[in-house]
Amino acid sequence: FGAQVHRRSPEVSQDSSTSLEAIKEFLHHHHEVDIVGNIQATSPCLHPSDLIKVADLIQREGFDSVFSVVRRHQFRWSEVKKGENKMTEPQNLNPAKRYRRQDWPGELYENGSFYFAKRHLIEKGYLQGGKMAYYEMRAEHSVDIDIDIDWPIAEQRVLSFGYFGKEPLKEVKLLVCSIDGCLTNGRIYVTEDQKEMVSYDYRDIVGIDLLKKKGIQVRLISERDCSKTLSAMQLGCIAKVSATNKLQVLEDWQKDMGLSWKEVAYLGNEESDVECLKKAGMSGVPADACALAQKAAGYICKSNGGCGAVREFAEHIFLLLEKVNSARKQKEEISSAGKEMGGK
Structure with missing residues (x-):
């Protein structure tokens, strides 16, 4: 695919090493790079169309950093540790006027899929800062492999919503x-x-x-x-x-x-x-x-x-x-969305 590989040094390849440390080392060796996109391999349903839109936010609209989020409809409560004589408190709802989920717009949470930032921010030690923007990903594309039980969920999501490449898949005959x-x-x-x-x-x-x-x-x-x-x-x-x-x-x-x-x-x-x-x-x-x-x-x-x-x-x-069937459905959805946009 024409990608070039940067090999991390042992100093930034420790169990305690952060992504930011590895990115800073990369920039030290590549002075020609002005914008870095840190894409997490643990988010397998990311599509190129998402990244193109994110790049536009930085290059055309002047944002310094853009990160991915997903909308969730989850009511949060304060944590009460065992042994504490306290009551839990609602964090984002009024129990007396509890919303139905479908009537509530929800909240935005980072999903860890990607972080884009300009060089000057990263050199200061930030992946988020300056003029910031979020990019909201579709819920079905937002899956993060963090623990073992995430694997079967991710596998099913990839089958239905993954990116299958530029070349059309062929059915085995x-x-x-x-x-x-x-x-x-x-x-x-x-x-x-x-x-x-x-x-x-x-x-x-x-x-x-x-x-x-x-x-x-x-x-x-x-x-x-x-x-x-x-x-x-x-x-x-x-x-x-x-x-x-x-x-x-x-x-x-x-x-x-x-x-x-x-x-x-x-x-x-x-x-x-x-x-x-x-x-x-x-x-x-x-x-x-x-x-x-x-x-x-x-x-x-x-x-x-x-x-x-x-x-x-x-x-x-x-x-x-x-x-193959999922890729065909995706193509039909994209084509249908394009026609709707063209009619507006």
Whole structure:
């Protein structure tokens, strides 16, 4: 993305170090910078459109510092410590004339998403000061990861309200899965009469069925001739066995279906899968895949091959579908808002 990285020195990388100390060190090494935007990674629903508006407040309207806030409708009461013989007192309401929440405009609270300030303020030791302004963020975009229980909330917010990048997300329409080591655990059992047997996890079969119901084609590939195994599984998937060049097979399928690489997912586990993993728009490996395959993959399952990895990777694909739908809704909302503004 063209971003440059400033590496903090050990002096401002202590457990007790503050963001302000790190910013002051950065400015010491970058005399060309006049405005600093301190964006907190713990606020994952911040959008570029917000930052553009904040930059305008400083550059065009002459504010020295701008910080993010969110509107909350919470009634506050004074704290009474254990053992104190005191009564609690209302802080922002009159109990005799208690508002309904919908009738009360609420109050503004810092949400810690970002702090923008000019150089001269920071050099004095402030991130807020001079001619100040707040920027009110939408409540659904205002999430702060502070403790463990904030994670699941943040994950759901990102799915619905996160920023998904400039490039439009593509729905996966094809999953190609390596049979040996992904759909099965890679083990081959030989009976007394020299027949080969393999085992598989029923959860993976369910995962394949769920993908099909979502309109995603599932195709299988193997370097071995495992036709009898596939026939026994009755998966109803197109398969290529005895494949000496998996990448060629993948490219042929991609072209035949008229798909972009972003619409192709691949689940592999061996060195022979590495080039396919690099090519596919979404790639994954089981937890016990070889090191080269793990390095090439975008997602490493928690499950081993033949033990639920296919089902887990299917859930990962469904997560992308949720993001695609959310991104589409965001685009529609922005388009609708633009039309309303144009009509005024």
